[in-house]
Amino acid sequence: MNHVPAIRFAGFTDPWEQRKLGELCSFAKGRGYSKADICDSGVPLILYGRLYTRYQTRIDDVDTFAVEREGSLFSCGNEVIVPASGETAEDIAVASSVRRSDIVLGGDLNVLTPGAELDPDYVALVITYGKAHVELAKRAQGKSVVHIHNDDIADVDFPYPTTREQQAISSLALSFDDLITLHQRKYDKFVVLKKALLEKMFPRDGASVPEIRFAGFTDPWKQRKLGEVADIVFRTVEIEDDKEYQLVTVKRKNAGVVQRSVVKGRDILVKNYQELQTGDFLISKRQVVHGGNGLVPPSLSGAIVSNEYLVLVGNAKISSEFWALLSMTKTMCTCYFLSSFGVDIEKLVFDVDDWKKRQIAIPTQTEQSQICSFFRDLDDLITLHQRKLTLLRNLKAACLEKMFV
Known part of the structure; x- marks a missing residue:
């Protein structure tokens, strides 16, 4: 050895x-x-x-x-x-x-x-x-x-090794920990800031204007029934036995759309599937009360989901990116919850028709675009700090791996 x-x-x-x-x-x-x-x-x-x-x-x-x-x-x-x-x-x-x-x-x-x-x-x-x-x-x-x-x-x-060398190794690792803690705090602050701004930049229940607004926008947000603005699509897929299909799912807490598996058509038992495209807003009917929704990224364009999912696309009244932000607000979370029925919180079923009857306040497309751009930049900052955290943790682990026998 x-x-x-x-x-x-x-x-x-x-x-x-x-x-x-x-x-x-x-x-x-x-x-x-x-x-x-x-x-x-x-x-x-x-x-x-x-x-x-x-x-x-x-x-x-x-x-x-x-x-x-x-x-x-x-x-x-x-x-x-x-x-x-x-x-x-x-x-x-x-x-x-x-x-x-x-x-x-x-x-x-x-x-x-x-x-x-x-x-x-x-x-x-x-x-x-x-x-x-x-x-x-x-x-x-x-x-x-x-x-x-x-x-x-x-x-x-x-x-x-000797205790002196042990302490030198420990000191390096603890220095990494201090850096990791520093970036973790920055990351946490940005996450909290985003949550607070989602509260302030969208009207509260019954209000027609948000507390914080970009300069130049003064018109009240319009109350609309969700059924009037929601553009729901179902792109039917003919499942072929020998073809491979990418299946996706949505993570809870608005954590996004991710790949679940890649399977042959013959292994898909229920054939009632629909195709997704980049920018679609995907809602899990069984996970919506837990924040089970998100935008479809380019890497998952062409993937398929069953009819247990609702697919929304942007239109002249509301963009799919704005849907994603709106779904993180307390107002929309309440709409999702009130339109979900059942006894067990883990088994509530989303009633789309009931949800369509509920009202939500939305601004003009121009103001939507400004809000989306702001939160996109904020998400980039959050992602940057997340990557720094991952890099520091990986660097610490790699260094220690080489410094141990």
């Missing part, structure tokens, strides 16, 4: 050592506490779910609290925590260092305390990004829920 990494900081030349984690750490288990125990004040608490929803290499502070129980396990400030259960083997093989004392470590957490040879941040990084991650994932057991025990972690082969 090569005990020298591909990338190394200048000044470090000694070969790395390798031992079982059980020889290098002591082990404990988090005790008690669940999400139901969280309250506004009390002792600070970490639950295993944090490693999935808000993963950090190093946890310095927490914003969840609980009433202290007898027998609780408190951190000393040099622990490493690994979730004991999760949905997949890949997800569960992650770790965070806890660098603050007196935090309660809740149930379903494996707790490692590294010895003097190891830096806690480094241990968390190797378990999350190094070969230990792959080895630990292989040891996860279970189907619908997978589990990892302290014995599994203790048996993992763990390569490590």
Whole structure:
């Protein structure tokens, strides 16, 4: 085995050592506490779910609290925590260092305390990004829920350099984390800004003008029945057995139209399908109350969907791009909800005819175009920060992969 990494900081030349984690750490288990125990004040608490929803290499502070129980396990400030259960083997093989004392470590957490040879941040990084991650994932057991025990972690082969080199690696990774956090905050601010502007730049229920408006536009928005402005199309497709078809679906929370699969015509059991074109506005009749709608991008032009979807196109009264923005507003979400019927929120059926009778305020095509252009630029900014985030995360992972044995 090569005990020298591909990338190394200048000044470090000694070969790395390798031992079982059980020889290098002591082990404990988090005790008690669940999400139901969280309250506004009390002792600070970490639950295993944090490693999935808000993963950090190093946890310095927490914003969840609980009433202290007898027998609780408190951190000393040099622990490493690994979730004991999760949905997949890949997800569960992650770790965070806890660098603050007196935090309660809740149930379903494996707790490692590294010895003097190891830096806690480094241990968390190797378990999350190094070969230990792959080895630990292989040891996860279970189907619908997978589990990892302290014995599994203790048996993992763990390569490590001197503590000084470990700290240098940890410092680089934590610097990446600071950059990632900075861009995440910028991204989050733009997302919140878009949501706020959607509220302000569209009239509220019953109003005829929005609170915020571009200069030069003074005419009230016209109340129109949705059936008067909605241009619904159904481009029937004759399914051929030997031809391949691209199937699509819409993601919830207005997250867009995406490819679902590519299949042969013979594998499509229900033949009542329609073709999509670039710029169509697609609505899922079963997911519309969950924001299941979006514009069809050029990459999915020619794809097909069943009659479980409603396809709208732009016309002289309203553009398809404006439909997409309108569908993110509370007013339109209310229309979708009031026209959906059923008992179970997950199984509501959208009544298109009922929806067509509802009213919505729309401006002139010129003002629509101005609004769409503004939100297009805002979406470009959001996408830019999203790409920067992805780039930084990928760069961090690539660097660490080369810096570990």
